[in-house]
Amino acid sequence: MDFGTINPLILIASLMVAATPILIAGIGELVVERAGVLNLGVEGMMITGAICGFAIAVETGSPMVGFLSAIVGGAVLSLIFAVLTQYFLSNHVATGLALTLFGLGLSSLLGQSYVGIKPPATEKLHIPLLSEIPIAGTILFQHDVIVYFSLALVAATWWVLKYTRTGLVLRAVGENHGAAHALGYKVVRIRILAIAFGGACAGLGGAYISLVRVPQWTEGMTAGAGWIALAIVVFASWKPWRVLLGAYLFGGVTVLQLNLQAAGFAVPVEYLSMSPYLITILVLVIMSARGGRRAMGAPASLGQTFHASS
Numbered sequence: 200m201d202f203g204t205i206n207p208l209i210l211i212a213s214l215m216v217a218a219t220p221i222l223i224a225g226i227g228e229l230v231v232e233r234a235g236v237l238n239l240g241v242e243g244m245m246i247t248g249a250i251c252g253f254a255i256a257v258e259t260g261s262p263m264v265g266f267l268s269a270i271v272g273g274a275v276l277s278l279i280f281a282v283l284t285q286y287f288l289s290n291h292v293a294t295g296l297a298l299t300l301f302g303l304g305l306s307s308l309l310g311q312s313y314v315g316i317k318p319p320a321t322e323k324l325h326i327p328l329l330s331e332i333p334i335a336g337t338i339l340f341q342h343d344v345i346v347y348f349s350l351a352l353v354a355a356t357w358w359v360l361k362y363t364r365t366g367l368v369l370r371a372v373g374e375n376h377g378a379a380h381a382l383g384y385k386v387v388r389i390r391i392l393a394i395a396f397g398g399a400c401a402g403l404g405g406a407y408i409s410l411v412r413v414p415q416w417t418e419g420m421t422a423g424a425g426w427i428a429l430a431i432v433v434f435a436s437w438k439p440w441r442v443l444l445g446a447y448l449f450g451g452v453t454v455l456q457l458n459l460q461a462a463g464f465a466v467p468v469e470y471l472s473m474s475p476y477l478i479t480i481l482v483l484v485i486m487s488a489r490g491g492r493r494a495m496g497a498p499a500s501l502g503q504t505f506h507a508s509s
Contacts, residue, residue: 227400243302273402
């Protein structure tokens with residue numbers, strides 16, 4: 200084994216790139232769940248965003264237009280979930296799983312003609328002076344705009360949830376939708392907006408995978424990233440900064456494993472491949488137990504169907 204081939208600065212910088220799609224999707228799902236909605240369709244929205252962003256970026260030659268298209272694609276798909284759960288009162292878990300299957304099938308259909316095509320490159324931002332700082336410049340100041348957007352998104356979400364009236368209302372709906380409705384808040388409208396925001400974030404996260412992290416289109420390329428984002432939200436106890444930590448930890452594991460393999464250390468890739476599904480099963484077990492949810496600080500109305508007459 201040759202550990203000298205592993206550059207720690209490049210390793211940490213790669214960690215940030217690997218964590219970005221999970222971080223963006225996780226923050227979106229955190230907002231959805233703080234509104235009392237459990238959407239297990241993150242994987243489906245991410246893969247839909249991945250193909251929407253990839254296809255539009257290839258056709259227009261602009262990665263930014265691709266990212267915007269992915270945001271729209273993820274949000275539109277999430278509105279299907281919103282209509283089914285908020286108006287037709289379908290089960291959140293079953294509808295979310297169906298959304299994932301639908302997204303996987305739709306992306307496979309749309310992506311058939313884009314296999315083997317390279318997308319336009321997403322330029323990195325070399326911030327003057329800062330990017331030339333030893334160590335810190337390489338790690339922090341030579342990334343693309345989406346990496347910095349993800350960090351700003353975490354800070355903005357934390358601030359809105361903690362210090363604004365909008366965040367207070369959102370948290371009130373998630374904790375007790377009946378009381379929020381009695382106070383005159385439009386529970387269904389608030390939840391639909393939260394679901395659309397979560398879908399937009401998932402779509403952007405998916406596009407980051409297909410346009411930056413793995414700049415190509417292959418069927419099922421999100422490879423469980425949506426499930427990991429779901430799990431991270433739970434283990435972060437629905438707190439934005441902990442989602443950041445969880446995403447970076449998982450990104451670190453992913454990048455480290457690849458570097459160890461390159462250095463000659465035999466790490467079976469199957470272990471990492473099966474981890475999203477094992478984590479998801481554990482999360483579903485925890486979420487199905489009321490005691491488990493309360494102990495982890497979950498919103499009290501999470502996953503509960505709301506009807507105005509209830």
